[in-house]
Amino acid sequence: MSAFRFGIAGPGAIAHRFALGLAELPEVTLGAVASNSKERADAFISDHISLFPDAVPYGSYAQLATDPDIDAVYISNLNTQHAETAEFFLSHGKPVLCEKPFALNATQAERMIQCARNHDVFLMEAMWTRFLPVTRKALEWIREGRIGSPVRAYSDFGMTLMTEENRRTVALEKGGGALLDLGVYPISFFSMLFGSEPQEILTTVTRAVTGVDASFEIIFRYEEQDRPFGKDVKTACASVSIDNAFSNSMRIAGTKGYIEIKDFWMGRSAMFFEKDPDGFFRSRPTEVFEPEYHSTGYQYEAAEVAECVRAGKKESPVMPLSETHAIMALMDRLRSSWGIVFPQELLV
Numbered sequence: 080m081s082a083f084r085f086g087i088a089g090p091g092a093i094a095h096r097f098a099l100g101l102a103e104l105p106e107v108t109l110g111a112v113a114s115n116s117k118e119r120a121d122a123f124i125s126d127h128i129s130l131f132p133d134a135v136p137y138g139s140y141a142q143l144a145t146d147p148d149i150d151a152v153y154i155s156n157l158n159t160q161h162a163e164t165a166e167f168f169l170s171h172g173k174p175v176l177c178e179k180p181f182a183l184n185a186t187q188a189e190r191m192i193q194c195a196r197n198h199d200v201f202l203m204e205a206m207w208t209r210f211l212p213v214t215r216k217a218l219e220w221i222r223e224g225r226i227g228s229p230v231r232a233y234s235d236f237g238m239t240l241m242t243e244e245n246r247r248t249v250a251l252e253k254g255g256g257a258l259l260d261l262g263v264y265p266i267s268f269f270s271m272l273f274g275s276e277p278q279e280i281l282t283t284v285t286r287a288v289t290g291v292d293a294s295f296e297i298i299f300r301y302e303e304q305d306r307p308f309g310k311d312v313k314t315a316c317a318s319v320s321i322d323n324a325f326s327n328s329m330r331i332a333g334t335k336g337y338i339e340i341k342d343f344w345m346g347r348s349a350m351f352f353e354k355d356p357d358g359f360f361r362s363r364p365t366e367v368f369e370p371e372y373h374s375t376g377y378q379y380e381a382a383e384v385a386e387c388v389r390a391g392k393k394e395s396p397v398m399p400l401s402e403t404h405a406i407m408a409l410m411d412r413l414r415s416s417w418g419i420v421f422p423q424e425l426l427v
C-alpha cells in the first residue's frame with residue numbers, strides 16, 4: 080500500500096511540529112505544503128526536506144486542493160481562517176483535519192460539518208490530546224472501574240502567551256484569548272468524562288486590554304441522579320490563563336480512587352492512586368504510566384485520520400463532529416456570559 084499523503088495549509092509554528100510527528104509514522108507522509116505566500120511554503124519544505132524529500136510547495140490553497148495525490152489536508156492557519164479554509168478543501172473533496180479551536184463559534188462549526196456531510200468527506204477537529212497514549216491509558220483505567228465512578232475533574236492550565244512573539248493569542252480580531260487557545264483542552268477533556276452539556280455553569284473572567292479573555296475560571300455542574308441520602312453530583316472545574324504559567328495538570332476523582340495527569344494536554348504521564356483499607360488515599364501511586372515521549376505527539380491524531388479515511392469513515396469515533404459542535408456551543412455560552420464578541424461575528 081502506498082503511503083497516506085497529508086497536505087498542510089497554513090505552514091506556521093504548529094505545522095512544523097505536526098510535520099515532525101508525521102515523520103514517526105511509517106505509512107503516512109507529507110505530500111505538499113500550501114501557503115498564501117510561496118516563500119513561506121518553500122521555506123517550510125526546505126526545513127523538512129531531509130524527512131520528506133518528495134513534498135511539494137504551493138503558493139496557493141487552490142493548488143493543494145486540486146492535487147490528486149493528497150489524501151487529507153491539515154489546516155493550521157489562524158482561528159479566524161479555519162471555517163472558510165475547511166469548507167474550501169471539503170468542497171474539493173479533500174478530507175480535513177482542522178486545528179483547534181475548530182472554528183470561532185458554533186455557527187461556523189455547524190456550517191463546516193454540514194459542508195463535510197454535503198460532500199460526503201471526512202472532517203475532524205485536531206484535538207490531539209484525545210489520541211495520546213497517556214489519555215488513552217487514563218480512560219482505560221476509568222473504563223476498568225479502577226477509580227470507581229468519576230465524580231470530579233480539576234484542571235489548571237496556563238502559559239505565558241501574552242508576549243510579542245504570541246501576538247495572535249491576544250488579538251481579538253484573530254480569534255485570540257485563553258478560551259479558544261487553551262480553554263478548549265480542559266473543556267474537551269471534561270466532555271469526554273461527563274458530556275458536553277453541563278446543567279449549571281459558574282464562571283469568572285479577567286480581560287486583557289485588547290479585549291480578549293486573559294484568564295478565566297469555570298465550574299461545570301452536570302445532571303444529577305438521586306441516591307440514598309442525597310444526590311450523585313458530578314462537577315468539573317478549570318482555571319485557565321494565557322498570562323501565567325500553571326501546573327497544567329488534570330485530576331479526575333472517582334468514588335474509589337483518582338488519576339492525575341501531568342501536562343495533560345500533551346500527555347506526559349498519568350498516575351493512578353487508590354484508597355488504603357482505612358479509606359485514605361495512598362501518598363504513592365498504585366500505578367504510573369509514563370511512556371517514552373515519541374517526537375511531538377501530533378502523530379497520533381494523524382494516524383487516526385489516515386485510518387478513518389482509509390476505512391471510508393466520514394468522522395472519527397474518538398472525536399465525533401457532534402461533540403466538537405457541542406463544545407463550540409459551550410464555549411459560545413461562556414463568551415456570551417463574559418460579553419466577548421469577535422469582530423467577525425458582528426458582520427454576520
Ligand SMILES: NC(=O)c1ccc[n+]([C@@H]2O[C@H](COP(=O)([O-])OP(=O)(O)OC[C@H]3O[C@@H](n4cnc5c(N)ncnc54)[C@H](OP(=O)(O)O)[C@@H]3O)[C@@H](O)[C@H]2O)c1
Pocket residue numbers: 088089090091092093094113114115116119155156157158178179180205207247259260
Ligand atoms: N494543537 C496544538 O497544540 C496547537 C498549538 C499551537 C497552535 N495551535 C493552533 O494552530 C493554529 C495556527 O497557530 P500557529 O501558532 O501555528 O500560527 P502562525 O504560525 O502564527 O500562523 C500559521 C499560518 O496562519 C496564517 N497567518 C498567520 N498570520 C497571518 C496574518 N497576519 N494574516 C493572514 N494569515 C496569517 C499563515 O497561513 P499561510 O501561510 O497559509 O498564509 C500562517 O502560515 C491556530 O489555530 C492555533 O490555535 C494548535
